[in-house]
Amino acid sequence: MAVIKQERVSKKTGKTKKIYMASQWHPLLKKRVYGPSRQNKKDAKQDDAKLTLQIKKEVKEEKVKKQSEEFFGKVADTWLEANKKTYADQTYRTYRGYLDHYIFPVFEDVPISAIEPKHILNLKKSLEDGNNPKKRKYGAETVNKCINVLCDVFNFAVSPLKLIDGKDNPMIGIKRNKVPYIAKPTWSDEQISVFLTSREAKESHYYAMFCCQILLGPRPSETCGLAENDYDPDRQCFYMHRTLNKHGVLEDNMKGSNSFRAVYLPDTLNKIVKKKLLWKKEMRLQYPDLFDNDFLFNTEIGTPVRPDHLYRMFTRTEKRYNSNHNEKLPVITLYGCRHTFATTNYERGESDKVLSEIMGNTPATFLQKYAHIHGDRKQQSLDAFENIIFKTGNEN
Template sequence: MSVQKQRYTSKKTGKTTVRYFANVWYAVESRSITGPMRDKEKEARKDEVDIMRSIEAGQGKRKQKERMTTIQEIFDIWHDATAPPTYANSTWRIYERFYNDYIKEVFGDKAVSKVKATHIQKYVNLMKQSHSPGTINKCINILSNLFGYAVSPLKCITPMENPMEGITRCTVPVRKKITWSDDEIAYFLNLQEVMESHYYPMFCLSALLGARPGEVCGLTENCLSNKPTYLIDFDRGYDNWECETNLKTHQSHRQPPIPKHLYDLLHKRLIWKKKNRLEDKSWSDNDYLFVSQNGNPIKPKQYAYAFKRLLAAHNKAMEEYETEHGSLPNGEMKLPYITLYGFRTSFATNNMRRCPNAALISSIMGNSPKTLIQFYTQSDTEMQKELINNYVNMERTIS
C-alpha cells in the first residue's frame, strides 16, 4: 500500500509537474489496483483508503459466498448446465454416476475454497490402491470440470486457487485387443443357436460392417434402401438410458452398401415387425428396426449381454464335450472371449490386413482414418512377420 509520485517535465516549457496516485497490491488476484492521477497527495491518500475499503468489502462478500458454495452445489449447477445436447447423454449420465459413486462422499459437503491440491492428490493416491486407472482418470476429469467451473463462470475461486493444477492422470496400461479372424466370425454366425437367436440380424450387422452397438440399436425402419443399390443408413443411436442419440461424430452419419443377403435378412425383420403391429396396434409403438419380442427398443447393454451369453454357452458346451471325449467334435472350436465391441475391432483389423486402405475402411465404420489406425487396428505377429519377410526379400532382390 502506498501513494506513488509521477514527475512530468514539459518539453515546451521545461517545467516539472508532480502528480500523485494510489497504488494498492491486491494479493488475492496477484495484481495492483491504482487510483486516478491527483494534483495533491492528500487526494491520492483518500483514494488509497477507498480502494482498501473496497477490497475488504469485496473479500467479505467473497468469503461469505465461499462458505455457502460446496462441491455439491457446484456439481448441481455444472451438471444442469452440461445436460444434453451439451454433452452426449451417455457421457452426462456416466459423469453423474461416477460423481455419486466416488466423489460425493469425499468432497460433496466441502467448501470449494477449502479444497487444496494436497487433498486432491491424497484422494488420487488412495484411489490407486483399489481402483483402475480408467476409473481414477474419469474422477479426475469430473473434478477438473467442477473446479474449472468454480473459477469461471461462477468465480467462486480464482485460477490461482484451482487445486487441480498439477494433478496428473494415471497411465492406462495398453492391453492387446482380442479379435476374431474371418473364420472365427463365420463359425460363430453359422452356429445353430446363434442363427436361431432373436439378435442374429444384429450380430450380422456388427460383424459384417463393424458398426457400434448403439448404432445398430438405433437403426430406423426406414434405414434400408435398394435403389440404385443396397444401402443402410446410420443416422442415429440408442443408449442404455433409453434415449435416442446423435451419432458420435459427423463421420458416423454414413450410408454404406450392404450385400443382398444382409439386406434380405434385415428386410425380413422389418416385415416381422410390421406384421406384429398389424395384429396389435399397441405393440411396438416406435420406429426402431430392431425391437424385442415385446416390441420395445433394444438397449446396447441388452444386446451385448445376449452376445456374451451365447458365446459363454457355446464355449462351455465345447469344454464339457472335450472333458468327456478328450477332443472337440470334428469341425467345432472354442472361440476366444471378446466383447460385442470386439466385432468392430475385428472388422478393422481383418480388413486392414486384406486391404490397408484406412480411408476406405473408416468410411464404412464411421470414424476418421486416424482414429481407425490409433484405436481399432492392431498388428499381429503374422502381419509383422509378413512385412519383415517382404522387406528382406526386397533387399535380396536389390543386392
C-alpha cells in the same frame, strides 16, 4: 440505530404533525430503507431494532449463499447442468456417477479456492490404494476419468465463473495414469464366416442384428435404436442418429458428432435386413397391438430390443455354437464384435479414416484404440528384415 423525525402539514386542516421513522442503510440493496411512519418515537425505535435484525439476517443469508456457491459441489453441479445438452445422456449419467461416487465424498463441501494440488494427489492415491470410503482399489481408467472430470470442473471455475485464477488451477501438473494395454479377444475372418454361416446363428431370431454388429461394427445401442425409416433398402443404407439404452430409453444424443452418419450395407447384409423388416410388417398385420412401434428390429413379441437383451442373446448363441463344435471360437462379447470389425479390417490394410467414419469415431479415437495393430506389423516387418540381413553372416 437511527430514528428520523419529520414534520408534515395536513392539506385538510393545515396542522403540522410530527412523525417518526426507523431508517437504516442496507448494504445489499446499497440504499437506505425505512420503517413505517409512527406518531410515537418509542414505536419507531422498536421498528428500528427490528429493521436492524432483519438486515443482519439478510446479510448473513447472502454470505452463506455466496459461500455455498463457491463450494466444489455447487460448482460441479453447475458445470454439469450447463453442459447437459452437449453430452449424450449416457455420458451425462457417467459423469454424474463419477462425481457422486468418487469425488463428492472428498470435495463436495470444500471451498473450491481451498483445493490444492496436494489434495488432488491425495484423492488420486486413495483411489489407487483403496484408502477411500468404499475401501476399493480402482484401476487406471477409473482414476483417469476422475481426473478428466476434475479438470473440466476447475476449468469451469476459472472461466466463466472466475472463482479462481487460472494460475491457481490445482489441476496444473496433475498427470494421468498409464493405462496398460489389454488385448481384447477378436475373431478372424474365417471365424466370423464360420459363425455367421452356422446353424446356431441362423436359427437365432437376432441373426440380422448379429450380422450388423459383426459386419458394420456399430455400437449395440445404435443397432437397437434403428428405426424403420432409418433403413433405405434401395440405397442399401442405415442412417444412424439415435440410440436405445439398456433402460429402454430412446436417446437422440449420440456419443459424438461423428456418430451421426450414413452406413452402407453390402448386398448380402441388405437382403438379410430386408427379410427381417418384411417379417416385422407381416407380424404387424397379424398382431397390430404388439408390433406398433417404429423400430427396425424387434423381439419375438414385438417389443424393442434393448442392448442388454441383445448381449444375452449373442452370448447364448456363442455358447451354443461352442458346445456343438469341436473347434471352439474365442469367447467375445457383443461389444467385442465392434473390436473384431475394427481389428480385422485394420489388419487388412483399410485406412483409419475410413474405419472411423464407418464406426462413428474420430480418427484420433480410433488410433488411440487400434494403433497397436499396425505397430505390431511394423515390428514383424523389421524383425523379418533383420533376420534376412543377419542370415548372410555379416552380423560380425
